[in-house]
Structures are given as structure tokens and as C-alpha cells.
Amino acid sequence: MAKVYYQYFQCTFMAVSSMKGSNVCKDATAPTCKVLSVADVLEERKIRAEQGAWTPACGGTETPFLTRTGRRLLYCYQATTGKHAYLDCETDLILSDDEASSALAVY
Numbered sequence: 001m002a003k004v005y006y007q008y009f010q011c012t013f014m015a016v017s018s019m020k021g022s023n024v025c026k027d028a029t030a031p032t033c034k035v036l037s038v039a040d041v042l043e044e045r046k047i048r049a050e051q052g053a054w055t056p057a058c059g060g061t062e063t064p065f066l067t068r069t070g071r072r073l074l075y076c077y078q079a080t081t082g083k084h085a086y087l088d089c090e091t092d093l094i095l096s097d098d099e100a101s102s103a104l105a106v107y
Helices: 038-051 097-104
Strands: 008-011 033-036 054-056 072-078 083-088
Touching (some): 033 038, 072 097, 083 097
Antiparallel strands (some): 008 033, 054 072
């Protein structure tokens, strides 16, 4: 019986349509992609699972709001780490503190 090996590729940008919603793609021709071993993929999944999910803050009652700069943000909480952060509803990315300050126009 022949052995089957799978190759995984990690891209450093989210513009590749095949990787929407994931940081693993199967397109080795995409710019800035690198081959990941199965062990690397499993390690990434483990790290993401340990961090836990982000949920809306205030016990899940927080709602998205429009900032002065025109961005829709949602204040979130991560129970496993105890961290709070803003989720950009347009890009579906958690913002760093500096990005959140810029988006909120707090200087």
C-alpha cells in the first residue's frame, strides 16, 4: 500500500481566496507561502484551541458600534486568558491596542 503525504502551506496574507477564514492554504504558488509539516499544523491548532474563543463582552450582551472613524467594532472578552479587545466587524480581526486607539480616534 502506498503512503500518502499531505503538504500544507501557510500564507502571510489573507488575500488568497482559498484560505478565507483560515491561515492554512493549499496553493504553493501563492506569494510568501511556506510548506508546513503536519506537526506544525497540529501545533497551530493546539495553540488556537488553548487560547479559546472571543465572545462579546458584558456577558455576551455587547453589541457592535460605529466609531468616529467609521469602523464597526465589537468589544470582546476571551475567558481563557482574561483579555479584552476590539473585533473589527468588517475584517473579522482582533485589533491590537494601537489599532484600537486609531480606530476609536483616541489620541
